[in-house]
Amino acid sequence: MPYIGKAPATSALTAADLADGIVSTNKIANDAVVSSKISDGTVSNSDLANSSITINGSPVSLGGSVTVGETKPTITSITPDTIDNTQTSIVITGTNFVITPQVEFINTSTGIWYTADTVTRDSATQLTVNATLAVDGNYKIRIENPDGNAVLSSTALLTVSDAPTWTTAAGSLGSVAAGSAGSFTVVATSDSAVTYSYTGSLPGGFTLNSSTGVISGTESGATQETNYNFTVTATDAESQTASRAFTITVTVGINNAGQFN
Numbered sequence: 001m002p003y004i005g006k007a008p009a010t011s012a013l014t015a016a017d018l019a020d021g022i023v024s025t026n027k028i029a030n031d032a033v034v035s036s037k038i039s040d041g042t043v044s045n046s047d048l049a050n051s052s053i054t055i056n057g058s059p060v061s062l063g064g065s066v067t068v069g070e071t072k073p074t075i076t077s078i079t080p081d082t083i084d085n086t087q088t089s090i091v092i093t094g095t096n097f098v099i100t101p102q103v104e105f106i107n108t109s110t111g112i113w114y115t116a117d118t119v120t121r122d123s124a125t126q127l128t129v130n131a132t133l134a135v136d137g138n139y140k141i142r143i144e145n146p147d148g149n150a151v152l153s154s155t156a157l158l159t160v161s162d163a164p165t166w167t168t169a170a171g172s173l174g175s176v177a178a179g180s181a182g183s184f185t186v187v188a189t190s191d192s193a194v195t196y197s198y199t200g201s202l203p204g205g206f207t208l209n210s211s212t213g214v215i216s217g218t219e220s221g222a223t224q225e226t227n228y229n230f231t232v233t234a235t236d237a238e239s240q241t242a243s244r245a246f247t248i249t250v251t252v253g254i255n256n257a258g259q260f261n
């Protein structure tokens with residue numbers, strides 16, 4: 001029954017005492033109900049006006065269990081993706097990098113893990129890592145944030161392989177007389193097949209064989225002694241390179257040097 005004209009009894013009100021419309025929500029101060037007044041089990045989900053709460057912008061129903069997602073790092077790319085056995089700086093891009101992650105390299109053949117020499121967290125999306133990997137092979141990458149959330153790449157992202165090394169000494173390969181045929185060979189080796197390319201100037205009429213490293217032809221065009229300078233780049237199957245500068249001299253005989261009157 002609604003209260004009319006008389007002070008309420010000092011005994012506690014029950015739900016049945018509250019007639020619709022007599023006690024409205026605006027009569028209940030926000031601080032009237034504290035958690036210590038709510039006995040376990042007294043308030044059910046259906047008693048709550050709002051049946052969901054918002055986590056990270058998304059409504060989450062209170063009717064069931066709530067799973068709060070962990071923020072794990074991800075890997076998007078690494079540069080370079082092929083290195084040799086010397087210490088190399090590698091830039092890793094991804095997401096959710098937290099100061100400062102641990103970075104490891106897992107050899108896919110042996111399963112052995114190697115820890116990065118140094119890790120710099122440039123931003124939440126970029127790491128710069130120094131790595132020294134003495135064993136050639138293919139490596140997966142694992143990144144673990146300080147909170148334990150981690151990512152292991154599903155495939156090998158890094159190749160460790162030897163770069164080409166030059167056999168032929170830098171500098172002069174020799175000379176060829178103007179108008180004459182000549183042949184020179186440059187040699188580099190690696191752990192896979194090597195091809196050759198060059199920048200700079202070869203003597204007129206000369207070409208570089210990209211497979212064999214032979215530089216040959218029949219000279220044309222020189223009217224005075226000329227040093228032809230060029231740089232040959234050896235590239236192996238892993239696209240690893242080594243470059244070396246060479247010179248071929250075209251000589252011009254005295255009879256070709258000028259006109260005697």
Ligand SMILES: [Ca+2]
Pocket residue numbers: 161162163164190191192236237238240
């Ligand atoms: Ca190689």
